[in-house]
Amino acid sequence: xxxxxxxxxxxxxxxxxxxxxxxxxxxxxxxxxxxxxxxxxxxxxxxxxxxxxxxxxxxxxxxxxxxxxxxxxxxxxxxxxxxxxxxxxxxxxxxxxxxxxxxxxxxxxxxxxxxxxxxxxxxxxxxxxxxxxxxxxxxxxxxxxxxxxxxxxxxxxxxxxxxxxxxxxxxxxxxxxxxxxxxxxxxxxxxxxxxxxxxxxxxxxxxxxxxxxxxxxxxxxxxxxxxxxxxxxxxxxxxxxxxxxxxxxxxxxxxxxxxxxxxxxxxxxxxxxxxxxxxxxxxxxxxxxxxxxxxxxxxxxxxxxxxxxxxx
Amino acid sequence: xxxxxxxxxxxxxxxxxxxxxxxxxxxxxxxxxxxxxxxxxxxxxxxxxxxxxxxxxxxxxxxxxxxxxxxxxxxxxxxxxxxxxxxxxxxxxxxxxxxxxxxxxxxxxxxxxxxxxxxxxxxxxxxxxxxxxxxxxxxxxxxxxxxxxxxxxxxxxxxxxxxxxxxxxxxxxxxxxxxxxxxxxxxxxxxxxxxxxxxxxxxxxxxxxxxxxxxxxxxxxxxxxxxxxxxxxxxxxxxxxxxxxxxxxxxxxxxxxxxxxxxxxxxxxxxxxxxxxxxxxxxxxxxxxxxxxxxxxxxxxxxxxxxxxxxxxxxxxxxxxxxxxxxxxxxxxxxxxxxxxxxxxxxx
Numbered sequence: 001x002x003x004x005x006x007x008x009x010x011x012x013x014x015x016x017x018x019x020x021x022x023x024x025x026x027x028x029x030x031x032x033x034x035x036x037x038x039x040x041x042x043x044x045x046x047x048x049x050x051x052x053x054x055x056x057x058x059x060x061x062x063x064x065x066x067x068x069x070x071x072x073x074x075x076x077x078x079x080x081x082x083x084x085x086x087x088x089x090x091x092x093x094x095x096x097x098x099x100x101x102x103x104x105x106x107x108x109x110x111x112x113x114x115x116x117x118x119x120x121x122x123x124x125x126x127x128x129x130x131x132x133x134x135x136x137x138x139x140x141x142x143x144x145x146x147x148x149x150x151x152x153x154x155x156x157x158x159x160x161x162x163x164x165x166x167x168x169x170x171x172x173x174x175x176x177x178x179x180x181x182x183x184x185x186x187x188x189x190x191x192x193x194x195x196x197x198x199x200x201x202x203x204x205x206x207x208x209x210x211x212x213x214x215x216x217x218x219x220x221x222x223x224x225x226x227x228x229x230x231x232x233x234x235x236x237x238x239x240x241x242x243x244x245x246x247x248x249x250x251x252x253x254x255x256x257x258x259x260x261x262x263x264x265x266x267x268x269x270x271x272x273x274x275x276x277x278x279x280x281x282x283x284x285x286x287x288x289x290x291x292x293x294x295x296x297x298x299x300x301x302x303x304x305x306x307x308x309x310x311x312x
Numbered sequence: 313x314x315x316x317x318x319x320x321x322x323x324x325x326x327x328x329x330x331x332x333x334x335x336x337x338x339x340x341x342x343x344x345x346x347x348x349x350x351x352x353x354x355x356x357x358x359x360x361x362x363x364x365x366x367x368x369x370x371x372x373x374x375x376x377x378x379x380x381x382x383x384x385x386x387x388x389x390x391x392x393x394x395x396x397x398x399x400x401x402x403x404x405x406x407x408x409x410x411x412x413x414x415x416x417x418x419x420x421x422x423x424x425x426x427x428x429x430x431x432x433x434x435x436x437x438x439x440x441x442x443x444x445x446x447x448x449x450x451x452x453x454x455x456x457x458x459x460x461x462x463x464x465x466x467x468x469x470x471x472x473x474x475x476x477x478x479x480x481x482x483x484x485x486x487x488x489x490x491x492x493x494x495x496x497x498x499x500x501x502x503x504x505x506x507x508x509x510x511x512x513x514x515x516x517x518x519x520x521x522x523x524x525x526x527x528x529x530x531x532x533x534x535x536x537x538x539x540x541x542x543x544x545x546x547x548x549x550x551x552x553x554x555x556x557x558x559x560x561x562x563x564x565x566x567x568x569x570x571x572x573x574x575x576x577x578x579x580x581x582x583x584x585x586x587x588x589x590x591x592x593x594x595x596x597x598x599x600x601x602x603x604x605x606x607x608x609x610x611x612x613x614x615x616x617x618x619x620x621x622x623x624x625x626x627x628x629x630x631x632x633x634x635x636x637x638x639x640x641x642x643x644x645x646x647x648x649x650x651x652x653x654x655x656x657x658x659x660x
Contacts, residue, residue: 093425111417147381148385151383155386
């Protein structure tokens, strides 16, 4: 199987998972906000692609794609989304805080940008105890406007931390476009001012994006210094929830078309794979996750005794 | 462990007690790291970290950028990775910059990981007073932070308590804020090692009234109890350490014996630990008198004259005790302003 086959299959897996949530959400089986990754799957898949044993990953509230791309077992994640007792966090975390402890994805925060400082501390630990492992932390372009992210870029540079700062730039902070929020003309230039090596890529050129990830991770492993990787992408559905939101008028549906035309799931020939492959895998994962959700709904709910456990 | 960090039979200062305890922690566990703005400078955080970089290596006691917010997250990241970081703040006021990480993440990370993660992260914060510390270098947020499940807040006030607080702080893997007070550093006493962080410590014993003091107020109350003892009035005086696990039963036993309780807080009283203690005492059936003292309901002024009105003083504490005991206040002399306050000339 080629590298792209595995990568595409994982992207399909994530998209079908999210589509199953879209199908089930109105039944109220998931009683929490969900931030779907439809259209943005590739960032998480590539992060998992270059993730080695002993590496750490820190994400954010849009956590499904990262968790799915890392997990060997999907049931604990589904149970967590359903707030069941056997969920990965006992139902106390839910969609916005998914984790995959076996792969060192320990935590996702629902406060924008706040996972980035945590990642610097984990990187400090790895700097002291590992010759090759690193931390990859993903955040959106809205997070760049948070002071803690700017502080963390500085910490990464000053403390010489083995960390990959991955900016998932979809141009939106909920409904607010970049030009309203920021005077920056280049996020990479911002990182460069902190003396951080930068890489960039876009979903519009998947092969180049793949190479950028590969080079960025290689640079950190070899130099034990931080990098900043700017990834341009598009969010296809609403910020939180399951639907499209073109009717709100804050963006145009026509903007999406150029991203769909380069989407590797809708256009697998871009990466020399077939639509048949996509159809076959999509059908499989759709059925797989629908069955898993239906099965997991019958699992035990948390008990009152769980409320006060693991507070301190 | 190096001998220089062992306790002796001599009286030691509050700052020396911190130095010894942290020295023992650093000697016994290489995972303990100390960081924060100025921790390795010549003043060594009021001498509590003197020569630590040379004793333990510059990589274990290190200076940082000012970024309090992110450096709190950095500490959490280290803590969940197996380290035992201690983040030092020269003034407690700066903890407000750390609240997001402390409250939204440190306090919740064990709960939301269903117990998989623990966060043995210690925050040292120093509260200032006097000689113009003013409104932003004098605050103590123990009540605010104690409101948060998942955090532990400690205010040791004696050399023995601060020694045992630090020595035992990593036995429980709980994110912990330890609030020291600038005016306590020169206080001296003998120190006896114990195996756990005390929840509350008894400063003096008596049958006439129960007193519960917090932080530097413990010193002020001691001046009052010494005066009263000369007149035959003996006080059960407790100094509160652990705000997150209140030892109400001990206070209740004492107050049931004496019939009245005065709580002397080192903070504003609205939504305070003093009022929480008062409420819990009532809930547990105490029917005697309870009074509380704390900051005046305004920011701390820079003017020394106004500052003297802002804090509870030995005199105002004495006045409250007299009121609770039904004694005429004028019978006693006004008590002088405490020496550690009068003598303090800054600059910091």
